[in-house]
Amino acid sequence: MTAVPVNTPVLGGNEHKYIADCLQTGWVSSEGPYNREFENRFSHYVNRSYGIAVSSGSAALDVALQAIGIVRGDEVIMPAFTIISPAFSVVRAGALPVLVDADPLTWNMDVTQLAEKVTSRTRAIIVVHIYGLPVDMDPILDIAKKHNLKIIEDAAEMHGQTYKGKMCGTFGDVSVFSFYSNKLITTGEGGMLVTDNEEIANRCRKLRNLSFEPTGRRFVHYDMGWNYRMTNLQAALGVAQLEKVDEHLAKKKQIGNYYRTGLKSLKHFQQPLDATADAENVYWVYGLVAESCELADATVSHLNQQGISTRPFFWSMHEQPVFRKMGLFQLDKHPVAEQLSRNGFYIPSGLGLSEGDQDYVINSLLSVNG
Numbered sequence: 001m002t003a004v005p006v007n008t009p010v011l012g013g014n015e016h017k018y019i020a021d022c023l024q025t026g027w028v029s030s031e032g033p034y035n036r037e038f039e040n041r042f043s044h045y046v047n048r049s050y051g052i053a054v055s056s057g058s059a060a061l062d063v064a065l066q067a068i069g070i071v072r073g074d075e076v077i078m079p080a081f082t083i084i085s086p087a088f089s090v091v092r093a094g095a096l097p098v099l100v101d102a103d104p105l106t107w108n109m110d111v112t113q114l115a116e117k118v119t120s121r122t123r124a125i126i127v128v129h130i131y132g133l134p135v136d137m138d139p140i141l142d143i144a145k146k147h148n149l150k151i152i153e154d155a156a157e158m159h160g161q162t163y164k165g166k167m168c169g170t171f172g173d174v175s176v177f178s179f180y181s182n183k184l185i186t187t188g189e190g191g192m193l194v195t196d197n198e199e200i201a202n203r204c205r206k207l208r209n210l211s212f213e214p215t216g217r218r219f220v221h222y223d224m225g226w227n228y229r230m231t232n233l234q235a236a237l238g239v240a241q242l243e244k245v246d247e248h249l250a251k252k253k254q255i256g257n258y259y260r261t262g263l264k265s266l267k268h269f270q271q272p273l274d275a276t277a278d279a280e281n282v283y284w285v286y287g288l289v290a291e292s293c294e295l296a297d298a299t300v301s302h303l304n305q306q307g308i309s310t311r312p313f314f315w316s317m318h319e320q321p322v323f324r325k326m327g328l329f330q331l332d333k334h335p336v337a338e339q340l341s342r343n344g345f346y347i348p349s350g351l352g353l354s355e356g357d358q359d360y361v362i363n364s365l366l367s368v369n370g
Contacts (some may be wrong), residue, residue, distance in 0.1 A: 002360050006309040007182040008352030010251075011237075013244045018236035032232025038239050039192070042177075045242060046169040048194035050201035053235060054208050057156045057178025059228035060191035061089040061126075064174045067193075067203040068150045070095050070123055077117050078126040079109040080316050081337035086126045086154060087317045091326070098122070099317055101334035105273055107131055107287070110336070111139040118143065124150040127172065131346075132256070132272060132281040134163040137171050152176065156191075157284040159184040160249045164278050174200050179234075182350060184248045184284070185241040187234035249282060251351050256283025258355060259347070262362035268295060285346040287313065293342045299368065300345055306364045313344030
């Protein structure tokens with residue numbers, strides 16, 4: 001039986017060379033030269049002035065919230081349909097996440113619902129670009145300007161994506177990326193904050209490093225912080241991966257288009273939009289939303305029996321047991337997010353996927369649902 005993993009990273013550039021350089025020189029910690037090189041190259045790639053490398057995308061969110069001054073009692077608007085990391089960071093900061101339902105076509109935050117969520121306690125909006133298409137940013141920027149709100153842009157899945165020709169990662173007061181193994185650029189684990197604000201950048205650098213003071217006696221601390229540093233080994237991977245980012249983007253789009261062609265006769269499933277008025281899909285993953293939960297479960301079971309790995313869509317924030325136990329979101333209802341969570345999954349779409357693998361996935365899907 002053929003085995004098709006949901007993701008296989010591609011490490012076919014200078015990764016081995018740069019890692020060997022770290023080992024030969026002994027620079028394996030966060031103090032090594034690849035950290036600065038990766039920060040500089042990545043921030044330049046996304047057209048931001050400053051880059052601050054950290055240990056994960058989730059770490060980047062923790063740092064971002066504190067760097068822009070979110071404190072206990074503040075409200076932060078964010079999508080109901082997303083990975084749990086942004087909500088964790090908001091709750092840990094002592095703030096209240098305020099949820100917005102998803103758009104049924106793009107699966108991103110429904111920006112038409114945003115204005116009604118703003119209150120006198122709202123301090124920021126976390127924008128999360130989902131699965132390959134960017135959020136409609138113009139209305140969010142208008143609302144943020146009108147109410148003097150900060151924007152944290154979570155572009156974890158959006159390496160190389162643009163909105164109206166402008167790079168994702170340039171819209172936030174601070175924007176964050178992830179370099180987990182399933183991202184277009186991977187360091188295994190890892191993340192990056194980017195910003196054009198020097199004060200925010202300096203604050204982020206301090207917070208990721210146990211809030212060490214830039215001057216004065218070492219090991220004397222005046223603020224809380226984290227050890228969220230990225231190692232030189234991880235950064236070396238990142239530099240090598242960034243050299244191949246255009247190639248990786250082209251491969252992702254090729255995978256998405258191949259699925260679209262092969263699955264055009266697939267019935268009873270919503271497939272990703274190929275494009276919106278603002279952007280083409282970069283197909284970070286290729287998602288399917290079944291007409292029913294039962295169909296989704298049966299199809300996933302069938303694929304798994306054929307050796308084809310899948311992943312369910314994110315589970316809605318307002319239905320997360322951890323938040324329910326805290327008494328959060330007791331009255332929330334977000335029907336689009338709920339449907340996506342129950343009926344959605346994505347099929348293998350990693351950079352290492354071959355056309356033969358895709359043919360196998362396509363034929364397996366069509367054999368039961370064509």
